[in-house]
Amino acid sequence: MEDDRNTTFTYENYDKKNSTEDQYNMKVEFIMHVTTCTIISIGLPLTLVTIFALYSLVRKDHVAPIYVINLLITDLFQLCCLIVLESGSLGIVLLIYHCLLPTSVGFMVCVSLERYLVIAHPLWYRFRRTIKISVAVCVVVWVIPPVFFFVVLPLVGSSVALIIFSFFFIIPFPLFIFFLVGTLRALSASVSVSSDEKRRIVGILVLVLLIYTFLFLPAIIFFLSAARVAQSKDLGVLSFMFVKLSPLADLSLYIFIRKDIVGKFLSAVCCCKMESNGNDEPAVNVDDI
Helix, strand or coil: CCCHHHHHHHHHHHHHHHHHHHHHHHHHHHHHHHHHHHHHHHHHHHHHHHHHHHHHHHHEEEEEEHHHHHHHHHHHHHHHHHHHHHHHCHHHHHHHHHHHHHHHHHHHHHHHHHHHHHHCEEEEEEEECHHHHHHHHHHHHHHHEEEHHHHHHHHHHHHHHHHHHHHHHHHHHHHHHHHHHHHHHHHHHHCCHHHHHHHHHHHHHHHHHHHHHHHHHHHHHHHHHHCCCHHHCCCHHHHHHHHHHHHHHHHCHHHHHHHHHHHHHHHHHHHHHHCCCCCCCCCCCCCCC
């Protein structure tokens, strides 16, 4: 009789524990759903407006910020995939979304590399930079992730593919740091670049590094973690939510692309009046790259 009471007590505790976990999971799913819907509702129209604004710069004979435009296009596709995923449809859409994440990181590397080259190696960049090369780089960045997911992944298996996928995401981190440090060194020795343009260049490099560090790096660390115990589930959900925020963060790059608004923005942040451009020394033309 006593054993029956103990068994009944154990079952009741088990049911209560499962009920508590189910309620907690439902709350987490609800918060994720509301947050994702908010990201989509804000990011989708703003991304479309920003792409149109950058396209208007090209029509005004400005140098096309081709890598930033492609980065925003990947963000637009990510937001569209999130709409489908939130409706309950997974399958191929989830795979496409995973393909878009390394594509987005690839274009972030291109943006930082371009800013580094235009300051650290201006002559080489001026003669090597052509539309054909830019288009070829964009095609490579767009093609590599689908080839990996649809060709390499079925051949090597999920465990090996996860290592390769994580390694691909780790590589940009030292590159971002190298581009930032190299650009700062080149700007410190440069006398032909105005203070306004120095702030714009450094602002873009710092912003890209911050976006990668705070939004992508936590998810990479989570996937590389060997001890995936139950306590790490919340970390995985949180890190994945950070990745979803990346399309909103990428929109801030437009502030540093537009020369007419970056001065006002930086003045508001620094609470000081920016120095005016000097007329006795020619400035390096790095506008709207």
